[in-house]
Amino acid sequence: MNPDRLRYIDEFRDSALVRHLSHQIGNISRKHIHLMEVCGGHTMAIHKNGLTDFLPDNINLLSGPGCPVCVSSQRFIDHAIVLGRLPGVILATYGDLIRVPGSRSSLEKEKAKGADIRIVYSVLDVLEIAKQNHKNQVVFIGIGFETTAPASAAAIVRAQAEGLKNFYLLSSHKVMPPALESLAAGDTRIDGFIAPGHVSAITGYRIYQKLSEVYKRGVVISGFEPADILQSVLMLVKQIELNHYHVENEYTRVVRPEGNPRALAIMNEVFITVDAEWRGLGVVPRSGLAIGEKYAAFDASLRFMVNVPESLPSKGCICGEILTGKSRPSDCRLFSSVCNPFNPVGACMVSSEGACSVFYKFRS
Amino acid sequence: MTGKTERISLNHGNGGIYMNRLITGMFLRFFENEYIREQTDSAILRVKAGHLAYTTDSFVIDPLFFPGGNIGSLAVCGTLNDLAVSGAKPEYLSAGFIIEEGFNVVQLTRIVKSMAMEARKAGVRIVTGDTKVVNAGKCDKLFINTSGIGTLEEKHLSIGSGRNVKSGDKIIINGSPGEHGMAIMQARKLFAFKTSLKSDCANLYPMIRRMLASSRQVHFMRDATRGGVATVLNEISRKCNAGIEIDETLMPVNNEVKAMCEILGFDPLYIANEGKVIAVVDANDAEKVVVAMKHSDTGRQAAIIGEITNDHPGKAVLKTSSGGRRIIDELMSDQLPRIC
Amino acid sequence: MCLGVPALVIRVEGTEATVRIGAVEYQSSLLLLENVEVGDYILLHAGFAIEKIDTEDAEETIRLFNEISKMNEE
Numbered sequence: 001m002n003p004d005r006l007r008y009i010d011e012f013r014d015s016a017l018v019r020h021l022s023h024q025i026g027n028i029s030r031k032h033i034h035l036m037e038v039c040g041g042h043t044m045a046i047h048k049n050g051l052t053d054f055l056p057d058n059i060n061l062l063s064g065p066g067c068p069v070c071v072s073s074q075r076f077i078d079h080a081i082v083l084g085r086l087p088g089v090i091l092a093t094y095g096d097l098i099r100v101p102g103s104r105s106s107l108e109k110e111k112a113k114g115a116d117i118r119i120v121y122s123v124l125d126v127l128e129i130a131k132q133n134h135k136n137q138v139v140f141i142g143i144g145f146e147t148t149a150p151a152s153a154a155a156i157v158r159a160q161a162e163g164l165k166n167f168y169l170l171s172s173h174k175v176m177p178p179a180l181e182s183l184a185a186g187d188t189r190i191d192g193f194i195a196p197g198h199v200s201a202i203t204g205y206r207i208y209q210k211l212s213e214v215y216k217r218g219v220v221i222s223g224f225e226p227a228d229i230l231q232s233v234l235m236l237v238k239q240i241e242l243n244h245y246h247v248e249n250e251y252t253r254v255v256r257p258e259g260n261p262r263a264l265a266i267m268n269e270v271f272i273t274v275d276a277e278w279r280g281l282g283v284v285p286r287s288g289l290a291i292g293e294k295y296a297a298f299d300a301s302l303r304f305m306v307n308v309p310e311s312l313p314s315k316g317c318i319c320g321e322i323l324t325g326k327s328r329p330s331d332c333r334l335f336s337s338v339c340n341p342f343n344p345v346g347a348c349m350v351s352s353e354g355a356c357s358v359f360y361k362f363r364s
Numbered sequence: 365m366t367g368k369t370e371r372i373s374l375n376h377g378n379g380g381i382y383m384n385r386l387i388t389g390m391f392l393r394f395f396e397n398e399y400i401r402e403q404t405d406s407a408i409l410r411v412k413a414g415h416l417a418y419t420t421d422s423f424v425i426d427p428l429f430f431p432g433g434n435i436g437s438l439a440v441c442g443t444l445n446d447l448a449v450s451g452a453k454p455e456y457l458s459a460g461f462i463i464e465e466g467f468n469v470v471q472l473t474r475i476v477k478s479m480a481m482e483a484r485k486a487g488v489r490i491v492t493g494d495t496k497v498v499n500a501g502k503c504d505k506l507f508i509n510t511s512g513i514g515t516l517e518e519k520h521l522s523i524g525s526g527r528n529v530k531s532g533d534k535i536i537i538n539g540s541p542g543e544h545g546m547a548i549m550q551a552r553k554l555f556a557f558k559t560s561l562k563s564d565c566a567n568l569y570p571m572i573r574r575m576l577a578s579s580r581q582v583h584f585m586r587d588a589t590r591g592g593v594a595t596v597l598n599e600i601s602r603k604c605n606a607g608i609e610i611d612e613t614l615m616p617v618n619n620e621v622k623a624m625c626e627i628l629g630f631d632p633l634y635i636a637n638e639g640k641v642i643a644v645v646d647a648n649d650a651e652k653v654v655v656a657m658k659h660s661d662t663g664r665q666a667a668i669i670g671e672i673t674n675d676h677p678g679k680a681v682l683k684t685s686s687g688g689r690r691i692i693d694e695l696m697s698d699q700l701p702r703i704c
Numbered sequence: 705m706c707l708g709v710p711a712l713v714i715r716v717e718g719t720e721a722t723v724r725i726g727a728v729e730y731q732s733s734l735l736l737l738e739n740v741e742v743g744d745y746i747l748l749h750a751g752f753a754i755e756k757i758d759t760e761d762a763e764e765t766i767r768l769f770n771e772i773s774k775m776n777e778e
Contacts, residue, residue: 005619005726006619006623006709006726007745008710008757008759008762009626012766012769013685014686014769016773017769017772017773018687019687020772040704040706041704041707044704049686049690050684050688050689050690053688053689054688067704094701095699095700095701095702096700096702096703096704099697119554121554121556121627122751123750124752125751144703147708147749150752150754151749151752154735157735196706197706197708198706198708198749201747202754202755224706224708225686226684226686227769252761253757253762253765254708254747254755260755262738263736263737263754266735342696361693557728557729558730559727559728560727619726620727620728623726623728626725627748628707702707704706
């Protein structure tokens with residue numbers, strides 16, 4: 001076997017397997033159903049691999065608010081921009097956020113104007129930046145759900161252990177369950193959820209219990225390769241055809257029922273849940289993560305008292321409805337003609353795995 | 365020897381003694397040929413009657429040195445390749461330097477030596493040039509411009525325009541995309557990955573010469589530089605108003621590029637190259653051309669990756685390894701590491 | 705939220721592990737994962753090992769998938 005082959009990735013991209021799963025789905029799927037995926041990675045994988053071609057017409061895939069960039073409020077970007085303009089502040093961010101428009105600017109535009117904004121692969125790289133620039137205040141712009149929040153938490157714990165005094169986090173981290181429940185409660189069309197595999201790797205199964213027990217929707221935790229996604233759709237279709245709703249795990253090679261207790265513990269050590277604004281869903285109670293008192297010294301929103309200007313709503317932008325699967329990108333009158341990857345209006349177009357961006361790039 | 369690092373100063377660009385020393389001691393010395401020796405304002409060249417291919421390119425890369433090359437080797441190979449993919453035989457180059465005050469002379473020597481070596485290997489002469497030195501901060505260390513002249517035979521005139529491209533023609537690439545861009549990223553040390561990735565910077569003319577000798581049905585060529593293979597495919601489909609179908613399973617793959625792309629969320633089709641060419645060849649000759657390519661170092665992994673089609677004119681479509689299809693869109697902005 | 709890649713652990717040094725994805729190496733953090741040993745496969749996300757890959761389960765799934773595909777082709 002080729003030692004350079006990508007183990008546990010390539011095997012799940014096999015075209016014969018994908019075809020077979022597609023046949024199986026076609027064979028048993030009768031009802032007209034709506035399945036929602038709530039993860040940017042799934043949105044990308046589905047469109048990158050043209051997986052909708054493998055589904056029969058009676059299955060409708062909806063894209064939900066699973067892109068942490070898309071659901072971050074405009075105000076959050078504005079806040080980051082204001083911090084970036086303070087003298088001596090270095091901003092660090094994951095690449096996803098750099099082009100997201102705030103009310104009047106974006107981190108990319110600020111960078112072009114001279115702000116010190118650095119893109120990192122790991123939040124731990126930001127600790128290094130802080131150590132190498134001890135005269136500056138280094139602020140990490142934290143986005144992401146339960147997959148990424150523990151990393152930010154671990155960085156803060158380490159920063160404290162090492163006595164780092166110039167590292168801060170501006171948190172827009174969120175947790176999935178309240179948003180999922182809000183979706184299930186509010187939209188009766190959704191028959192089942194393709195649940196985010198890597199969020200689940202951290203949280204385990206329990207966060208989906210209510211969706212199946214109370215709201216009677218199918219839930220299958222899915223990996224990200226084509227075979228994973230189609231297998232998950234197959235499992236959901238079976239649940240729905242049999243009217244037997246429960247939480248299943250397709251991604252057994254990574255996701256355990258209890259999740260990752262250590263990552264959860266670190267997350268809970270540093271963060272408290274607060275109400276948070278989700279673009280498209282409005283304020284969702286107890287869905288955001290803010291730094292708790294113990295580590296308040298690392299909270300950028302406390303350290304820097306700044307005035308964040310009023311956000312300007314974008315006229316005609318229906319990102320909110322698209323994020324909740326109520327509309328398609330093509331339903332938006334701004335789509336393509338006004339709002340496109342060259343001139344994005346809303347976050348759904350800016351984020352590389354936002355529904356509109358993916359739809360625009362991969363349509364065929 | 366003073367033991368101090370020798371640096372370029374503004375005097376090296378003012379037309380006086382220091383500039384003269386720099387020119388003779390550095391450029392003339394390494395680019396050595398009968399034209400540049402004359403130090404005339406213009407190199408006077410003898411050319412055959414017929415067509416000339418003429419191209420220019422500027423190089424502003426950061427970092428200046430990277431695995432597989434430096435700004436100098438890029439500057440020579442880049443211009444040689446622009447000539448070669450037009451079907452021309454590269455003959456002469458010019459080299460213009462804009463140097464930031466304070467630039468390290470040892471580094472400049474290394475770069476100039478690389479250029480001389482690449483030119484010599486290619487049998488091409490750097491016959492004229494220019495040197496400017498700007499105040500510190502007015503340019504990012506070193507900018508190089510090269511332009512090139514090549515001779516073009518009548519039978520190869522259509523290659524640049526692609527006017528003979530037709531449905532059924534095969535699309536060929538000489539190797540795996542993404543090596544240069546990922547090697548540069550590696551060299552910038554932004555992300556702490558360890559790979560043995562090297563830029564694919566190379567002179568493609570020897571391989572292209574074999575291709576053109578093996579077939580008279582090479583309908584179009586373009587080198588895939590910034591914007592990657594995806595950009596060239598889109599250019600072809602737009603220019604020729606043709607549809608393109610690419611089969612992902614046929615694309616040569618560098619496994620380290622693939623791994624890095626999986627980790628960072630990049631698509632190799634959009635990553636920069638400096639030694640890759642896309643050729644459009646009549647279906648009957650495609651295999652022959654690939655065989656010819658494989659005789660060259662730059663073509664060992666050559667493969668047919670797709671074809672021109674009547675469907676969806678103006679659009680390039682990829683059939684993925686899992687069997688699904690998607691449009692290969694134009695590059696919007698540089699790819700950045702994502703968490704999603 | 706999702707870009708995670710399986711990686712092979714080739715060295716463990718305190719709270720870090722050298723992991724390999726194909727031929728690419730990276731120093732991944734183990735701050736979020738316990739009991740990692742050389743030879744384990746972990747899921748690498750944004751610089752952290754966030755979970756272990758159950759390789760037995762993965763191999764079993766792959767084996768099943770292969771059987772299924774072959775059946776379908778016949």
